[in-house]
Amino acid sequence: MQHSVQAVVLAAGKSTRFRTGTSKLVKHICGQELIVYPVKMLKKLGIPITLVVGYQAGDIKKVLQERVDYPINYAEQKEQRGTGHALLASQSFWQADNILVINGDMPLMTHDVIQDLINKHNSSNAAISFVTAHCNDPSVVGFGRVIEKDGITSIVEAIDFEGSFEEDCCINAGAYLIKKSFLEGHIKKLEANKPKNEFYITDLVKLASEEKLPLVMHSAPFDKVRGVNTLRELWAAEQIKRAEIITHWMYNGVSFSVAQNVHIHLDVEIGPGTYIGSGVQILRGSKIGSHCMVAAFSKIKCSTIGDNSVIHPHTLVHDSIVEDNAAVGPFAHVHENSTVKSGAKIGNFVEVRNSVIGKFSKAPHMSYLGQTQVGENVSIGAGTVTCDHDGTKLQKTHIQDCAYIGANNALVAPLTIGKASFTAAGSTITKNVPSQALAIARERQTNKLNYAPTLRADKQNPNKDSAFIPAKKTAPERHNL
Structure with a gap:
């Protein structure tokens, strides 16, 4: 002192x-x-x-x-x-x-x-x-x-x-x-x-x-x-501080595609061998492991990314953990204390909120998983949504190991999908599904034989005269020209 x-x-x-x-x-x-x-x-x-x-x-x-x-x-x-x-x-x-x-x-x-x-x-x-x-x-x-x-x-x-x-x-x-x-x-x-x-x-x-x-x-x-007396001087000082931070990480084995438009806060950690793409923001409280890729225009805030993981372009990870060898994105959103475990994959246009995605599980396309506990080796079909709010409070969904969720499923919480079970595409699942079961929750398909020509005929409407509806005369005769 x-x-x-x-x-x-x-x-x-x-x-x-x-x-x-x-x-x-x-x-x-x-x-x-x-x-x-x-x-x-x-x-x-x-x-x-x-x-x-x-x-x-x-x-x-x-x-x-x-x-x-x-x-x-x-x-x-x-x-x-x-x-x-x-x-x-x-x-x-x-x-x-x-x-x-x-x-x-x-x-x-x-x-x-x-x-x-x-x-x-x-x-x-x-x-x-x-x-x-x-x-x-x-x-x-x-x-x-x-x-x-x-x-x-x-x-x-x-x-x-x-x-x-x-x-x-x-x-x-x-x-x-x-x-x-x-x-x-x-x-x-x-x-x-x-x-x-x-x-x-x-x-x-x-x-x-x-x-x-x-x-x-x-x-x-x-x-x-340099002091900071104007917003212009604030901007100038930040450019200098950004350059200092990025130079520090370059000396420590982190590579950048376009370093001048990357935004990294002071208190973050980045492991050697990691690649940071253009326009990336790594904000307060974040830790990026070694040999990761954080691709263009992604934003990491108060989160941990494990070694050898990939954050694809335009992905947001807030207040969450992505473990080793996982992949998230592009255009994905992982937030509110979520965890994506080792080897798991969160694909494009998938939102994960306050959920755990188990090891080697995948949700490749256009899904919402909220308040959900997903086990290991689970496959989530495209368009699947967990309906996690009953109008009064949030409810949880449990999807156990090796389950297979078909495309366009609505999983209405509270709900448990048992181990190694299947849900059929287009189902709205409202009841628990036992292990090894196949759940189908949709109206049974009805085939009306030879009905297609009738529909086609109505749509084509070959009688053009009958399709013509003349305008009604509404003005008095004296107004006619």
């Missing part, structure tokens, strides 16, 4: 440039909320955290309570009057010798940048150290510019900057390490800046420079310090 350092994370802003009416800090990048990124980074470094909250504080606290197992103190900024005012709101929590201050919207910042900042700060005995980067893109908003003039170092906030973006391309990243003794003696010396009447942390840099106190600027790559 960094005993001489504690962190203050600024998370009280209104995110006005997002124009969404919600805090940007609960927006997601690669399946993780913005505010979670810096908090997890600080957890990795073992640095105690105080979070300054204000706007939509409840939403931010809820996210952190659910996503991060780490103690966090909360300070409230009751009115948003700038970063300096937010830092002052946390003063009662200052205990360490050095206070690390970072913005809450830094999803790309890495722990090594912060560690290097700490090392330089300690070795130079600086009053204040801060992270810088270089960017001359005028479309990148929200970054103050580091200006050195007449021996004085200062940071000009973006709203006040009137210089050249190309000449003054050194930006303030929004991460500071400040001696507590300096901070306590100078935080109340900050003056309100017009026109918003706000207090800025950045003015502490100028105060230290004017007093000839040691300053440290630690330069980092711009892509590591």
Whole structure:
């Protein structure tokens, strides 16, 4: 643990440039909320955290309570009057010798940048150290510019900057390490800046420079310090994070057909030798085994795919398990705590909901299996539907080992189909079927001999005159022309 350092994370802003009416800090990048990124980074470094909250504080606290197992103190900024005012709101929590201050919207910042900042700060005995980067893109908003003039170092906030973006391309990243003794003696010396009447942390840099106190600027790559102030910047940051994630999996033996349009969340696992097709989404909580294929435009969420399994194109697997050597899809939907066991096959246009499909069983075509326990080596005919709701509650269907379900069956739950039994095509099965039995539940076929010519004659209607029905005259004679 960094005993001489504690962190203050600024998370009280209104995110006005997002124009969404919600805090940007609960927006997601690669399946993780913005505010979670810096908090997890600080957890990795073992640095105690105080979070300054204000706007939509409840939403931010809820996210952190659910996503991060780490103690966090909360300070409230009751009115948003700038970063300096937010830092002052946390003063009662200052205990360490050095206070690390970072913005809450830094999803790309890495722990090594912060560690290097700490090392330089300690070795130079600086009053204040801060992270810088270089960017001359005028479309990148929200970054103050580091200006050195007449021996004085200062940071000009973006709203006040009137210089050249190309000449003054050194930006303030929004991460500071400040001696507590300096901070306590100078935080109340900050003056309100017009026109918003706000207090800025950045003015502490100028105060230290004017007093000839040691300053440290630690330069980092711009892509590591990007903040997120607009939806465009959120998109840009996510592209960088996606590239990092996909590069990681490439180094670990995962191949991609079109890597730039694959979406993979941070906390997924993928085994070596697996192939990921174009447009695939592998979302939070998913685990893909080794030597699998997840084909184009499939979506895996909170699910486990076993080794050597195939997810065919346009398939959805949510909150479910597909075991080893199984196949699902194309255009299939497996969801709500379903399990497709080893060697089983779920084919095209099949929905499996809250069900278990046994080993080597198959439902190859156009079926719905809900609340169903399917045994091993079962064959489900095309068009089979389990009728799992009786109008009041869900009911279960049990199809035992080696059963054969004919095409276009309606299986009305609650129901049990016995071992090695058959159901005839087109049947509506409402009663349990014993093992080894053949169930036929449809009206007996009747053949009317020599009746087809009569039907054909009626349809062809050779007497065209008799088929003609003249229009009735409805208008009075005087209206005729």
